Amino acid sequence: MTDSVASTTIAENADTFDDLVQDATDVQSSRSARRLRPMHDEHTGADRLSKLMARYGAGEEAVFDELYTMLAPRIYRFCLRLTLRPSEADDCFQETFLRLHRARATYMPGSNALYWTFAIARSVYLSRLRYWRRRPERLGDVHDVAEQDALLPTDATSPESETLAAHMLDIVTDELGKMSEKNRSAYVLLKEENLSVRDAAMLLGTTTDVVKQRAHRAYEQLRAALDAAGWREYGSDASF
Amino acid sequence: MEAMPRSDADVSRRTEALRAQLSATMDHASPVAMPTRQRIVNALIALPAFVALVVITAGEIVYDRLAAGLEVSPIGEPRLHFVLAMLAILTASMSVLAVWRGRRGFGASFPSLAAAACLFVPIYLAVIAIAPAHEYDEHVWNISAWGTRCFAIGSIICTIALATLVTALRRAVPVATRLRGSVLGAAAGAWAGLGLFMFCPSADQGHLLVGHGVPVVLFTIIGMLLAPRLLRP
Numbered sequence: 464m465t466d467s468v469a470s471t472t473i474a475e476n477a478d479t480f481d482d483l484v485q486d487a488t489d490v491q492s493s494r495s496a497r498r499l500r501p502m503h504d505e506h507t508g509a510d511r512l513s514k515l516m517a518r519y520g521a522g523e524e525a526v527f528d529e530l531y532t533m534l535a536p537r538i539y540r541f542c543l544r545l546t547l548r549p550s551e552a553d554d555c556f557q558e559t560f561l562r563l564h565r566a567r568a569t570y571m572p573g574s575n576a577l578y579w580t581f582a583i584a585r586s587v588y589l590s591r592l593r594y595w596r597r598r599p600e601r602l603g604d605v606h607d608v609a610e611q612d613a614l615l616p617t618d619a620t621s622p623e624s625e626t627l628a629a630h631m632l633d634i635v636t637d638e639l640g641k642m643s644e645k646n647r648s649a650y651v652l653l654k655e656e657n658l659s660v661r662d663a664a665m666l667l668g669t670t671t672d673v674v675k676q677r678a679h680r681a682y683e684q685l686r687a688a689l690d691a692a693g694w695r696e697y698g699s700d701a702s703f
Numbered sequence: 704m705e706a707m708p709r710s711d712a713d714v715s716r717r718t719e720a721l722r723a724q725l726s727a728t729m730d731h732a733s734p735v736a737m738p739t740r741q742r743i744v745n746a747l748i749a750l751p752a753f754v755a756l757v758v759i760t761a762g763e764i765v766y767d768r769l770a771a772g773l774e775v776s777p778i779g780e781p782r783l784h785f786v787l788a789m790l791a792i793l794t795a796s797m798s799v800l801a802v803w804r805g806r807r808g809f810g811a812s813f814p815s816l817a818a819a820a821c822l823f824v825p826i827y828l829a830v831i832a833i834a835p836a837h838e839y840d841e842h843v844w845n846i847s848a849w850g851t852r853c854f855a856i857g858s859i860i861c862t863i864a865l866a867t868l869v870t871a872l873r874r875a876v877p878v879a880t881r882l883r884g885s886v887l888g889a890a891a892g893a894w895a896g897l898g899l900f901m902f903c904p905s906a907d908q909g910h911l912l913v914g915h916g917v918p919v920v921l922f923t924i925i926g927m928l929l930a931p932r933l934l935r936p
Contacts, residue, residue, distance in 0.1 A: 505800075520738070535714075536711075536714050536718065539714055539721075553717070557721055557728065558723050560729075562732060562934065562935075565874060566735055566875065566936035568734060568736060569873075569936065571804050574806075574809075575808075579877065582878050583877050583936050586877045586878070586935050627843045639909075665807060665812075665878070666809070666878060668878035668880075695728035
């Protein structure tokens with residue numbers, strides 16, 4: 464990828480390096496993910512979810528379908544981001560809902576059900592990570608995801624910019640797979656799930672400073688990888 | 704080769720397919736029956752009763768007294784009251800912090816838990832070092848030099864307390880489980896410390912360090928190592 468090609472396309476759509484990385488990761492999350500976010504970000508959506516979870520926790524089985532419909536897309540994408548492989552994401556996702564079902568009486572009414580489920584999903588992922596570490600032969604190559612990625616066309620992008628976005632996405636996905644789980648989780652929660660630093664810290668069981676540091680490290684790692692691949696920040700080197 | 708689901712439709716298809724599989728698995732899963740809040744309340748009511756039972760039983764068997772550690776000379780009374788109050792405050796604070804669910808259901812903040820886990824043992828050792836003057840004759844009371852008997856009784860109380868606290872929070876802690884486990888262990892140690900203070904009339908530093916201090920340190924570590932598996936949802 465040359466700088467000149469990049470400069471003709473991406474610069475039209477993104478002003479900063481931050482936007483570029485965000486755009487690339489948003490492509491993976493797809494427009495649909497962005498459409499789903501407002502439902503949960505609004506107080507009404509979060510309240511509705513919390514009430515449903517409280518009813519489910521109280522033993523009302525009938526609300527599970529609605530709860531599943533509201534939670535599943537976000538949780539599946541989160542699992543996908545953590546595991547970086549669809550088959551592993553499937554397992555992580557199912558295990559998350561199974562644990563949610565088993566531990567439903569432990570849900571604290573009034574708290575954010577989505578964040579609680581995110582925390583369970585990460586706990587599931589960490590358990591699986593520990594399992595894999597004890598059995599390293601089961602570890603797969605995370606880079607195969609990047610090799611398989613195929614971007615769906617969107618209304619807002621041209622074929623050329625899609626190709627460039629695909630290239631950038633490959634690098635971002637590849638680099639996310641290389642970074643530590645802690646940095647990746649912090650980055651995903653802050654940049655892709657749009658959680659506040661405070662919420663992310665609570666969910667990761669650490670301090671806000673640590674979360675900021677982890678996300679910054681992840682961000683710098685992505686920046687370095689993109690830089691090495693020929694992408695340079697617009698304005699600093701006039702590249703895109 | 705796996706294709707990464709990207710669009711809304713891809714994710715929906717995938718989650719719907721998984722929904723069917725999930726239903727079958729969920730039918731065989733046994734959910735936690737009692738709400739966590741109720742379990743916490745039960746635990747906090749049961750714990751003092753458990754500890755009192757152990758202390759009274761052990762006191763009757765060993766010293767033929769209900770609480771030999773509380774029998775002090777008039778000179779030692781202010782110290783006794785001070786140490787007892789400190790231990791009671793320490794035990795109550797540690798227990799509440801360990802089981803507290805916070806405003807968002809994720810428990811106390813990371814700095815609070817970390818501070819509690821790190822500072823509890825030094826504070827506890829400093830408090831028990833202020834030993835009140837007991838009314839006892841070492842030969843009559845037959846106190847072991849290194850507190851092996853206290854170590855055993857302390858370990859029993861710690862085991863009961865840790866099991867009670869962990870049961871109260873079973874499957875209810877999705878984040879920072881290791882840290883929470885160590886605070887639960889320390890809280891269990893605090894109950895043991897309080898019980899041993901009432902049970903044992905010794906003021907010997909070696910005895911206090913080994914018999915009263917080691918179980919607390921040990922169970923803080925045990926809590927950190929064993930509790931997470933039970934605490935995770």
